[in-house]
Amino acid sequence: MAINSISLMSPIQITNEANKLTVKPTPYEAGQKFSNFLNEAIQSVNNQQIQSDTMTQKLINGEDVDLHEVMIASQKASITLNATMEVRNKVIDAYQEIMRMSI
Incomplete structure (x- = not known):
């Protein structure tokens, strides 16, 4: 009687996926990805504001x-702007906390 694997992925695919996970980006690449993410998020907030103003x-x-x-549209713009401001406040608080730490 043959024993079938429960996983939908073959062992070779699992090994390849594991190898992909072990490759870490350089600090520069990570910084660029984070920067792109922030730019896209801010652009999304800006688009909501523009759409609200247009309407x-x-x-x-x-x-x-x-x-x-x-x-x-006005409420969506308001909520996204308020959420962005709260995230900014939390980031600033975290930065200030890190700066207060002794090395």
Whole structure:
């Protein structure tokens, strides 16, 4: 009677996946990835703000836009901006805590 593997991956695939996990990026690459992540996050917040402003201007000009859509866009922009500010505050607090540590 043959014993079948429970895993959907073959042993060769598992070994290859394990090898991929052991390769660590250089500090420069990690910094670049983190920088790109932050830039994308800030760009997303900016896009939410721009979309909210655009919809508000359309409503003011009397264009065909629903009030509830304008309010939803405004709340999304507000929530993303507030969340970004809270993350920034936590990062600054963590930085200050690290600076207070003695070596």
